[in-house]
Amino acid sequence: MSDQKKTPRNNDDAAEPGGALKQAESRLQYALRDLAQSSWMITVLSIVVALVVGALLILATNPQVQATLGYFFARPADFFATSFEVIRDAYSALFRGAVYDWQAATPQRAIRPITETLVNAVPLILAGLGIAIGFRSGMLNIGGQGQIILGATCAAFIGYAFALPLGLHLLLALMGGVLGGAIWGGIAGVLKAKTGANEVIVTIMLNNIALYFLAWLLRQQWFVQTGSNQPIATPVEDSARLFGLLGTGFRLHAGIFIAIAATVFVWWLLERSTLGFEMRAIGENPEAARTAGVNVPKATALVLIIGGALCGLGGAAHLLGTEYRLAAGIAGTLGFDAITVALLGRSRPLGTFLAGLLFGGLRAGGVLMQAQTGTPIDIVLVLQSVIVLLIAAPPLVRAIFFLPSTERKKKPRRRQKPVQEAVR
Amino acid sequence: MKLELRGVTKRFGDFTANDQIDLTVEPGEIHALLGENGAGKSTLMNIIYGLYSPNEGQILLDGEPVEFHGPGDAVAAGIGMVHQHFMLIPVFSVTESVMLGYEPTKAAGLVDFAEARRRVEEISARFGFDVDPEAMIEDLPVGAQQRVEIIKALSRDARVLILDEPTAVLTPQETDELISIMRQLKASGTSILFITHKLREVRAIADTISVIRRGKVVGETTPESTETELASLMVGREVSLTTQKEPASPGETALSVSGLTVVSPNGKALLDDVSLEIARGEILCIAGVDGNGQTELTEAILGIREAAAGTITLDGTDLGPKNVKQRLNSGIGFVPEDRSTDGVIAGFSITENFVLDQYDQPPYSNGVVMRQEVMRARAEEQTARFDVRLGTVDDAISTLSGGNQQKVVLARELSRDNRLLVASQPTRGVDVGSIEFIHRTLIEERERGTPCLIVSTELDEVLNLADRVAVMYRGRIIGTVPGDTDRDVLGLMMAGVPAEEARVQAAAHHTVLGEADVEAEEQA
Structure with missing residues (x-):
């Protein structure tokens, strides 16, 4: 009930004599409310706040800024000028590293950052879509990491253990990735469908199992086929690699088309197909879905199988397009970043695609930022974390920007599902 | 004070x-x-x-x-x-x-x-x-x-x-x-x-x-x-409170439930040897205080709840081996008791809710892809027929009032060829002005020959709609009486008194509400 007090624009209770002024104000209020209700607005504002928080942290850790603080009261202008320069340099390096480097020596160098962003984004988008499908269906699939590992493992093995014709080899390797992820997601899905096992716990545990399973495989000579004791597998054959799109000097590969196709497919699946209708129905209200004749256990299992397949495809694309060699750290933090990508994208296919691009860009730009300005790359992690934190708490963002509350009326009876609220 | x-x-x-x-x-x-x-x-x-x-x-x-x-x-x-x-x-x-x-x-x-x-x-x-x-x-x-x-x-x-x-x-x-x-x-x-x-x-x-x-x-x-x-x-406008209906002309028996027993996970009998029959063109109302097995009865008929014993037969076919979807597709219209949990999906649009239990059936889909245009057109047509006050059918159903949501549910269940209609609390949360409309629609459904099973805890509703009334008490049907039975008798049966004894007791002592009934009848 305190939401009214906190929003200064919401003071239509006060009887004002200026009728026209009040009308204009209420119209402004309406427009603002409309904007605030759109979750996209919250997303954009979250990113803005995250950039501000990042800027403060950059300042706090920068030695030059610290030096000016020593004589702050003598010459405060120094502090502000230095601060401005430091932040400008850091964020411009971030941008140049992620989109377009106008300071680069050659035109190729100048456009390379955006291609790097795309390269980073491919597995994030694919795995993010897999997680998003789960969110939309009311399931918290935390197992992206394990599903990526399995996908990459299967794709890699097919990629180097067999000699197959060009095209077919790639297709089989990708399908292997899909299958690996689907099986790993499917374990959690079938367990949940048959026994009601909580998918959060099962998928987290499966992450660990996948990690140690891979570590074990990498010690098996029949698997790695390298003839050395190094826990790293043979590189995949050229015929199984996702081909580059821009020639030497660029890492951009055909995986980006897979990501685009997957985004369209997920949209079609969720918004146009009967299976997607069932999946969304069990996500929003499983009781009503059951009453409407939906086979809830079957749909539950399918959600995690399809989600796992997409994560597995992400792992396969990452391996076949970028890494080529399977190692213990193949998934990095992809599986967890994918969760953030899905959250930031509000579990919508297009949103997830864009969020994947943003995170891919932050990764690419962070490298240049660290190299050129000495700003720790960890700032990128802070940005990501703050964005997600704020997205999970829309009222906080509204409070920061004095936006009117979206809640028309507090309904005590309304049963909230906090997790799903956050997801949407 | x-x-x-x-x-x-x-x-x-x-x-x-x-x-x-x-x-x-x-x-x-x-x-x-x-x-x-x-x-x-x-x-x-x-x-x-x-x-x-x-x-x-x-x-x-x-x-x-x-x-x-x-x-x-x-x-x-x-x-x-x-x-x-x-x-x-x-x-x-x-x-x-x-x-x-x-x-x-x-x-x-x-x-x-x-x-x-x-x-x-x-x-x-x-x-x-x-x-x-x-x-x-x-x-x-x-x-x-x-x-x-x-x-x-x-x-x-x-x-x-x-x-x-x-x-x-x-x-x-x-x-x-x-x-x-x-x-x-x-x-x-x-x-x-x-x-x-x-x-x-x-x-x-x-x-x-x-x-x-x-x-x-x-x-x-x-x-x-x-x-x-x-x-x-x-x-805020003129309303009529009672619905005129012709006496039923029941046809052959359509739904027959016999010996139906449902047991809760802890072994308590929620439904105890329930038997009933409904003929085509007849409304059977289930009266009773909330929680006496009515929910379990309807859920068992739909197949959401497993029966421990007994059979349910619709038009000569045993429903036992069929799952919920097959039962719905075989022509059971189902209005659930609790609209917000079982009847609608709050975040879905009105259109999506309108097809909620037929989403993979023609004409709305070919089994794989949903036909957005057909869904939309039918939803618009039927919500207009049921006078649902809405912006557009693409709005989330949560933007509608409870009464209008209920009308969407009824529009969904009554806009197809039913071989049986099961409706629980059809007018719960609906404004007084719309109750008459809903009652009329239910009676129209009966006129079309559909056997109707209507569960209601509101005696006013039961008395308004029923051709026959079965009263449930602690999971059993305590008795089945004609639709024009006295309110006091039904009330006593709802408290577990068998029909015969209830008649005797009711004759001896009229309740305030029962007397109000008599008074209302005399006025009319």
Whole structure:
């Protein structure tokens, strides 16, 4: 009930004599409310706040800024000028590293950052879509990491253990990735469908199992086929690699088309197909879905199988397009970043695609930022974390920007599902 | 104590729930607050009870302005409230429930159980309540639980008692007891504010009636007003309360349930050897107090709940081996009891909800892809037929009022060829003006030859619709009687008295509501 007090624009209770002024104000209020209700607005504002928080942290850790603080009261202008320069340099390096480097020596160098962003984004988008499908269906699939590992493992093995014709080899390797992820997601899905096992716990545990399973495989000579004791597998054959799109000097590969196709497919699946209708129905209200004749256990299992397949495809694309060699750290933090990508994208296919691009860009730009300005790359992690934190708490963002509350009326009876609220 | 509200206004954002409410409850008066769901009754009650603070206006007790910062203040000032959903802890005894939050203590801060018990007994004796202070709440029937709530309020010296929909869960006989309690309280000078949407009760009980509509008090009247007058005030236009229907002309038996038994996971029989038959073109109403197996019966027919024994046959086919989807597709229209959990998906659009249980059937889909245009067109057509007030069919269904949501559910279930219609509480939460429309639609469905099973806890509805009434009590059908059976008889059967005996008892003692029925009939 305190939401009214906190929003200064919401003071239509006060009887004002200026009728026209009040009308204009209420119209402004309406427009603002409309904007605030759109979750996209919250997303954009979250990113803005995250950039501000990042800027403060950059300042706090920068030695030059610290030096000016020593004589702050003598010459405060120094502090502000230095601060401005430091932040400008850091964020411009971030941008140049992620989109377009106008300071680069050659035109190729100048456009390379955006291609790097795309390269980073491919597995994030694919795995993010897999997680998003789960969110939309009311399931918290935390197992992206394990599903990526399995996908990459299967794709890699097919990629180097067999000699197959060009095209077919790639297709089989990708399908292997899909299958690996689907099986790993499917374990959690079938367990949940048959026994009601909580998918959060099962998928987290499966992450660990996948990690140690891979570590074990990498010690098996029949698997790695390298003839050395190094826990790293043979590189995949050229015929199984996702081909580059821009020639030497660029890492951009055909995986980006897979990501685009997957985004369209997920949209079609969720918004146009009967299976997607069932999946969304069990996500929003499983009781009503059951009453409407939906086979809830079957749909539950399918959600995690399809989600796992997409994560597995992400792992396969990452391996076949970028890494080529399977190692213990193949998934990095992809599986967890994918969760953030899905959250930031509000579990919508297009949103997830864009969020994947943003995170891919932050990764690419962070490298240049660290190299050129000495700003720790960890700032990128802070940005990501703050964005997600704020997205999970829309009222906080509204409070920061004095936006009117979206809640028309507090309904005590309304049963909230906090997790799903956050997801949407 | 005299309770006065002056210009009380409560806003939530730009929604005004209570608009300049003036209300006076004189000492020793039973004042009814009559209004539809969503009219603002509960908000007003919560303001009086200190749960909300009003944006404008004041509350006066015996002429003194008061300000409540929480229910504690309200209780201290002498206001007691009995909520519609009782605030009781099942595993507590009556004494424990009554003293909870206001425990009498003796030396060293120890709880004085003897004193608490003495208070319960004293209040019970004063008003002739038949309540055992040691009984566990979970073992008590609903009527007795309600008395515990009243004792609780009285033990805190309530001199203004607010009763929120107190009769919603009671049989006519239990309602009778409640009425006599209310009259005793009134005689002892307690003011009673009684919230309801039931017209007949209001006229039987209240001294003064305030009608609230869209957050405003639209009229104050006396019980001498007719039900139609009250309904018109409540809704804001002329409404007709009874639905005319021709006598049924039942065809061959369509649905036959025999020996149906449903057992809960802990081994309790929820449905105990239930058998019934419904013919084509006939409405069978299941009457009974909430929670006597009606839900389980409908769920077993749909197949959401597994039957431990017994068979369900529709048009000669055994439904046993069929799953929910097959049963729906074989022509069962199903209106679930709890709309918000089972009937609609709040975040889905009106169109999506309209096809909720036929989404993979022609014409809405070919089994894989859904046909957006067909869905939309049909949803628009049928929601218009059912007079659903909506913006566009693409809006989320949660933007509609409860009554309009219910109409979407009914539009969905009645806009196809049904071989059986199962409807639970078809008009729950629906405004008075729409009830007649829904009843008419259900009767039209019967005219088309569909066998209808309608579950309702509202006797008014049962009496309005039924060709035959089966009364359920503790998972069994206690008896099946004709649709024009006396309300008192049905009430006694709802309390577990077999039909024959119920007739004898009802003839000997008419309840207040039963008499109101007779009176209403004579007027008509």
